[in-house]
Amino acid sequence: MHRDLLKFMLFAAMILAAPLAFQGGYLMNVLVFVGINTMLAIGLNLLLGYCGQISLGHAGFFGLGAYLSGVLSTTYGWNPWQAMPLAAVVVGSLAFLIGFPILKLKGHYLAMATLGMGIIMYIVFNETIDLTGGPSGLSGIPNLSIGSLDFDSDVSSYYLIWSFTLATILLTLNLANSRVGRALRAVHDSEVAARVMGVNARLLKVQIFALSAVISSLAGSLYAHTMTFISPASFGFNFSIELLTMVVIGGLGSIYGSFLGAALLTLLPEFLRAAQDYDIIIYGGLLMLMVMFMPGGLVRGVPDLFRRLLKKGGDRHA
Amino acid sequence: MRIRVISSLIVLGSLIVATAALAAAPIKIGALFAVTGPASFLGEPERNSAKMVVDEINAAGGVKGHKLELVVYDTSGDATKAVQLATRLIKDDKVLAIIGPSTTGESMAVIPVAEKDHIPLISCSAGIKITEPVKRWVFKTAQNDTLAVGRIYQQLQKQRVRRVSILTVSDGFGSSGREQLKAQAARFGITVVSDDTYGPKDTDMTAQLTRIRGIKPDAIICWGTNPGPAVIARNARQLGLKIPLYMSHGVSSRKFIELAGDAAEGIRIPSGKVLVAGLLPKSDPQKKSLMTFVKDYQRHYHAEGDHFAGHAWDAVMLLKGAIERGGNSAATIRDQLEKTRQFHGIGGTFTYSAHDHAGLGKDAFVLVEVKGRDWVIVK
Numbered sequence: 001m002h003r004d005l006l007k008f009m010l011f012a013a014m015i016l017a018a019p020l021a022f023q024g025g026y027l028m029n030v031l032v033f034v035g036i037n038t039m040l041a042i043g044l045n046l047l048l049g050y051c052g053q054i055s056l057g058h059a060g061f062f063g064l065g066a067y068l069s070g071v072l073s074t075t076y077g078w079n080p081w082q083a084m085p086l087a088a089v090v091v092g093s094l095a096f097l098i099g100f101p102i103l104k105l106k107g108h109y110l111a112m113a114t115l116g117m118g119i120i121m122y123i124v125f126n127e128t129i130d131l132t133g134g135p136s137g138l139s140g141i142p143n144l145s146i147g148s149l150d151f152d153s154d155v156s157s158y159y160l161i162w163s164f165t166l167a168t169i170l171l172t173l174n175l176a177n178s179r180v181g182r183a184l185r186a187v188h189d190s191e192v193a194a195r196v197m198g199v200n201a202r203l204l205k206v207q208i209f210a211l212s213a214v215i216s217s218l219a220g221s222l223y224a225h226t227m228t229f230i231s232p233a234s235f236g237f238n239f240s241i242e243l244l245t246m247v248v249i250g251g252l253g254s255i256y257g258s259f260l261g262a263a264l265l266t267l268l269p270e271f272l273r274a275a276q277d278y279d280i281i282i283y284g285g286l287l288m289l290m291v292m293f294m295p296g297g298l299v300r301g302v303p304d305l306f307r308r309l310l311k312k313g314g315d316r317h318a
Numbered sequence: 319m320r321i322r323v324i325s326s327l328i329v330l331g332s333l334i335v336a337t338a339a340l341a342a343a344p345i346k347i348g349a350l351f352a353v354t355g356p357a358s359f360l361g362e363p364e365r366n367s368a369k370m371v372v373d374e375i376n377a378a379g380g381v382k383g384h385k386l387e388l389v390v391y392d393t394s395g396d397a398t399k400a401v402q403l404a405t406r407l408i409k410d411d412k413v414l415a416i417i418g419p420s421t422t423g424e425s426m427a428v429i430p431v432a433e434k435d436h437i438p439l440i441s442c443s444a445g446i447k448i449t450e451p452v453k454r455w456v457f458k459t460a461q462n463d464t465l466a467v468g469r470i471y472q473q474l475q476k477q478r479v480r481r482v483s484i485l486t487v488s489d490g491f492g493s494s495g496r497e498q499l500k501a502q503a504a505r506f507g508i509t510v511v512s513d514d515t516y517g518p519k520d521t522d523m524t525a526q527l528t529r530i531r532g533i534k535p536d537a538i539i540c541w542g543t544n545p546g547p548a549v550i551a552r553n554a555r556q557l558g559l560k561i562p563l564y565m566s567h568g569v570s571s572r573k574f575i576e577l578a579g580d581a582a583e584g585i586r587i588p589s590g591k592v593l594v595a596g597l598l599p600k601s602d603p604q605k606k607s608l609m610t611f612v613k614d615y616q617r618h619y620h621a622e623g624d625h626f627a628g629h630a631w632d633a634v635m636l637l638k639g640a641i642e643r644g645g646n647s648a649a650t651i652r653d654q655l656e657k658t659r660q661f662h663g664i665g666g667t668f669t670y671s672a673h674d675h676a677g678l679g680k681d682a683f684v685l686v687e688v689k690g691r692d693w694v695i696v697k
Contacts, residue, residue, distance in 0.1 A: 026406035033398060126488060135490040136445055137397075139426045152434065154405070227401060228430045231423040231490075234397055270402070273391065280354065 008173060011256070012166050019155055027270075028154040032226060034266045035161035036219050039168050041246040041258035043215035046172060048244075049253035050181065051208050052188035053103060054111050056240050057118025061213040063125055063235025064091050065220025067132055070141045070230050075131075080144050084221040088214045095213030099206035118240050125232040137231030144225045157226050164222060168215055172255050184208060185253075249290055251297025260298040344380075344387040345646075347372075347637060348407030350418035350428070351442075351630070355394035359544070360420040363627035364442055365390055367611075368417060370618050371634045381641045386634075393419055397427035404428045408435045414648050417633040418442050420626075422490045429456055438652040440636060442629035445494055449675040457655055457675045459632040459665050461590060461682050466567045467498040469588035469683040471506040473696070474537060474564075483512040483535040483561075485526055485550065487542035492518075495541035495566055511535050516546060523550045527557055535561060543568035548577035555581035562586070567683070571624045575691055586696060588683040590625040592664050593693050603662045607635075611664050628664030635663060 022028050044058050068087035072078040078086075102113045125132050132138055143152045144160060151160045175181055186194035187201050195201050224230050242265065250261020268286070272279035294301025349368050352361035372388045380386060389411045393400040400419045407413045408431070415438040419425050422445030429448070432439035432455045441448050444460040474482065484499050486492040492515065503510050512533050514526040527550065530538060538561050540550050547569045554563060563585050570589035575582045591598060595608040611631055615623030623631075636658055637651065645651035658677065661668040666682030685696040 026402065026409040029405040029409075030402050033402065129493055134493045135423070135488065136447065136494055137423050137426055137490075139429070139447070227398070227427060229397065229427040231397055231426070233395070233423055269399075270406075 004173065004177065008170060011169075015162050015166065016159075019158055028158055030266060030270055032154065032157050032161050034263050035158070035165040036223050036226075037243075037246060037262035037266050038165050038259045039219040039222075040216055040243050041250060041262045042168055042172050042255055043212040043219070044243050045247045045250075045252065045255070045258045046175075046184075046208055046215075047212045048247055049251075049257075050176060050184040050188060051205060053205055053209070054114065054244075055209075055212070056111055056115040056237070056244065057121070058114075058212070058216055058243050059235045059237070059239035060118035060121030061091055061095065061216035062220040062223070062239070063230075063232070064094070064121055065217030066224040066230050066235070067125060067138070067220075068217075069221035070138050070224040071131060073225075074138060074141050080142055080221075080225050084144075084218065084225075087221050088217045091217035092210045092214040096206060096210040099209040100202075103202070103205045103209060115237070115240075118237060122232055122236050125235060132232070135232060137229055139229045141224050141228045141230065143228060144222075151226070161222055161226065164218065168218075169255055169259070176255065180204070188253075245287070249287065249297060251299035251301075254297065254299040257297050257299035264298065344385040345641060346387045346389060346411060346413045347634075348404075348411060348413035348416040349388055349390045349630075350393050350400055350403055350407070350416065350420075350424070351390060352395035352420040352424065353390075353392040355396070357395040357421050360442070360626045361392070361395070363621075363624055364418065364420055364630035365392075366619055367615060367623065367627035368630040368634055370614060371631050374614065375634075375638060381638050384641070386638075389413060393424055395421055395424065397424050400424040400428050401431055404431045408437050413437070415440065415637055415651055417630060417637070422448065422494070425458075429453060432456060436652075437648050438655060440633040440655075442626075442633060445490065446498075452673060452675050455652060457636070457670060457677070459629045459636070459663070459668070459677075461567065461665055461678055462676055463494050463498045463566075464502070465678065465680060465683055466588040467495065467502050468680065469685060470539060470564050470586075471502055471508060473586070473685055474508060475506045479536040479562075480507060481509055481511045481535045482537045482539055483514070483530045483533060484510055485514045485516065485523070485530070485538060485540045487518055487546050488515045489518045491543055491566075491568055492541050495568075499539060499541065516542075516550075518542075518546065520546065521549060522553065524553050524557065527553050527559065530561075531557060531559060537562045537564060539564045539566075541566045541568065544571075544573055545577055548574055548582070551578040551581040551585060567625070570686070570693075572622055572693075575688055575693075582688045582691075584688060586685060586687045589686045589693070590628060590665055590682065591684055592623065592625050592628050594684065594686055594695050597695055603667060604664070607662050607664060625665065632661075632663035632665050632668070636661060636668065 019028060040062060047053050047055055065087045068090060069083045072083035073080045105113050126135055143150050145151060151157050183199045183204055186199055187204060191201050246261035246265045247258060249264060251257025269283060272282055275282055351365045352358060353365050368388060372386050376385045389407060391403040393403055407416055417440050419428055420442055422443045425441040425443045425448050433453055436455060439456045441458040442460055444463060446462050446464060448458050449456060486496040500510055512530055516523050516526060540547050547565050565585055565587045567587060567589050570587055570593050591604055592608055595612050598605050612623050615627060636655060639658060639661060640651045640654035643654045645654040656670050656672060658668055658670045666678040668677040670677045686693045687696050
């Protein structure tokens with residue numbers, strides 16, 4: 001446990017010091033979105049990696065959080081700090097209610113049901129034009145602020161977003177190492193066995209689904225207040241798939257893996273821009289190679305790779 | 319003696335270097351286009367024409383001796399990416415102005431960045447919200463939907479048409495058109511008798527058209543971008559509808575006629591003049607720009623230069639004008655942009671002012687009709 005805490009402290013220190021390395025560059029802005037994506041990936045990973053339940057509709061929860069927060073603070077003049085928790089509560093309760101019927105399904109059927117859920121939410125954002133502004137989006141969303149400190153610059157938003165992300169990491173690490181975490185993994189491996197051991201698998205799945213939705217909703221609110229503009233296109237099916245890719249590439253069932261996945265998928269396209277028109281091909285190729293040769297995700301694959309390289313080096317010396 | 323030669327050589331050398339540096343100091347312009355993704359039909363021609371016109375300007379010696387340097391990034395139509403890349407253009411590439419983005423959604427997302435960092439932005443998308451209300455640093459070159467709707471209604475009024483059915487696509491372009499169609503109808507003595515929508519990926523609109531057939535309007539107005547309207551044209555032909563069909567400038571290209579085939583015959587749209595550049599009378603003030611643009615585009619890319627490509631052409635030329643009039647920093651370029659008067663571009667004749675950052679008037683649109691598989695001007 002002490003080692004875990006030390007690891008987290010090191011990670012947090014690295015995150016807090018990062019702005020010094022990227023002073024003023026646009027990468028600061030990209031790192032803000034790495035933070036938001038990390039939260040989303042962790043939320044989905046709790047469900048998929050720990051509990052073994054797939055969701056192809058998480059972009060919907062993300063969008064719902066963003067829109068609730070955005071509409072309340074823009075159209076109805078709420079303080080963003082009040083709109084954000086309210087959005088989280090609404091999204092959480094909604095997920096809790098949807099969770100009961102949906103999570104009875106397994107495998108492909110669950111994938112289909114969550115896919116449908118995400119698409120329905122997208123259609124709602126798109127068609128309720130009077131409320132959400134429809135396809136042309138909602139603009140003029142206020143930034144978050146504390147007293148006279150307005151979180152409108154890249155550096156201040158970075159610290160704002162990452163304090164939420166670090167809190168999420170700490171919370172989920174604790175959860176994963178607790179009795180609940182062990183119960184989740186038991187459900188993942190065999191739901192029947194878990195129930196025999198006295199785990200209320202049905203309720204647990206729904207609770208985790210709701211928690212995962214709450215995290216996504218918070219990320220959505222933060223996104224809305226940082227971007228100050230939202231449109232349905234950001235919350236469609238494609239983004240759900242991108243989140244899934246982050247979780248799988250990073251490593252199922254690993255919190256730090258989710259960070260690696262989110263960081264890689266957000267930063268890689270930026271670095272590949274140097275390759276001009278070939279960036280998409282290289283991007284796709286790299287993802288394919290990673291899935292083929294690192295089925296456990298980056299978090300397990302990279303140390304494995306090092307170990308293998310070291311071993312080879314060692315053999316040659318011997 | 320030798321020392322004097324060496325020192326004079328050094329002075330001479332440094333003078334040459336200094337003048338070379340002065341003459342060469344390029345002016346950096348950023349551009350954000352959706353070159354890939356669902357909006358690539360906008361972004362690709364825009365990038366092509368921006369690159370083309372910058373090359374031409376540089377080949378002719380640049381602007382006041384300064385070469386232009388264009389930094390283009392692909393946003394793939396994603397608002398989040400557009401914001402990141404706008405930040406990159408401003409912070410890392412240190413551009414003096416930004417052209418684009420291609421879609422209204424991206425433009426709305428990038429506006430706060432441009433306003434905050436005080437960089438002039440010339441958007442290539444049509445949404446009316448971009449320049450209304452006027453934002454200090456934001457201009458645009460694409461024609462407002464207001465003007466397109468006005469042009470259709472003006473014609474309908476002339477023909478004493480009173481009852482219209484509207485059929486719009488449920489995306490940004492369609493919903494903006496729908497709003498304008500409903501808002502302006504009363505002013506022309508027109509009532510909207512039915513209001514239907516279709517999805518951007520729908521492949522059959524027979525249901526909506528059958529409903530409209532039952533209502534018997536005097537005209538149908540369809541608002542969308544390819545391929546939806548082509549499907550509607552075909553469906554209407556299959557149903558044997560005889561009601562006049564009007565569409566938006568969203569289909570103003572030969573591509574639409576290719577997609578709709580014979581069903582396109584007789585369809586009327588409001589369009590930027592580039593579609594019928596060759597047919598315009600010599601007296602048209604835009605004729606010269608239009609012919610140059612169409613010929614250059616054909617030569618460079620062996621393709622038809624459409625009005626989307628025109629938006630980027632206009633944006634670069636507007637910037638060129640602003641720099642020629644003395645703009646040499648982000649702030650002075652902005653001020654000079656606002657002083658643009660009577661610039662005859664591709665999208666229309668631009669006159670910006672402190673109250674108008676869209677700059678176009680009613681003459682930006684002509685009404686055209688498909689006749690014999692080609693567009694002709696409606697007299």
